[in-house]
Amino acid sequence: MKKEIEKLVLAKGFYNRPEDVPRKLLFAFIELGEASDAWKKGKSEEEIAEELIDVIFYVLDASRLACPSVNMDEMFLQKLRKNWKRSYQYGEGHRTKIR
Numbered sequence: 001m002k003k004e005i006e007k008l009v010l011a012k013g014f015y016n017r018p019e020d021v022p023r024k025l026l027f028a029f030i031e032l033g034e035a036s037d038a039w040k041k042g043k044s045e046e047e048i049a050e051e052l053i054d055v056i057f058y059v060l061d062a063s064r065l066a067c068p069s070v071n072m073d074e075m076f077l078q079k080l081r082k083n084w085k086r087s088y089q090y091g092e093g094h095r096t097k098i099r
């Protein structure tokens with residue numbers, strides 16, 4: 001997907017320097033907001049999914065510039081395996097504090 005995104009970025013003249021990584025991550029946050037807004041407004045699943053895909057696009061685009069040698073598909077599986085090893089409700093200790 002990084003390669004496909006790179007083709008699109010080059011064809012469309014989008015930001016493409018390592019210095020643009022923070023900007024791309026900011027855009028990912030903006031797309032998260034759009035996804036949240038679409039959900040809040042009761043938009044269709046397809047519209048919400050499209051905004052979530054925008055997030056993934058920006059994250060992968062940022063990864064293309066920030067960690068170009070990393071295979072994100074492999075990293076995804078590696079992280080999934082790591083998370084499977086975590087305890088039940090790992091990192092959600094705050095639940096007992098909320099009453």
Ligand SMILES: [Mg+2]
Binds near residue numbers: 051054
């Ligand atoms: Mg969008």
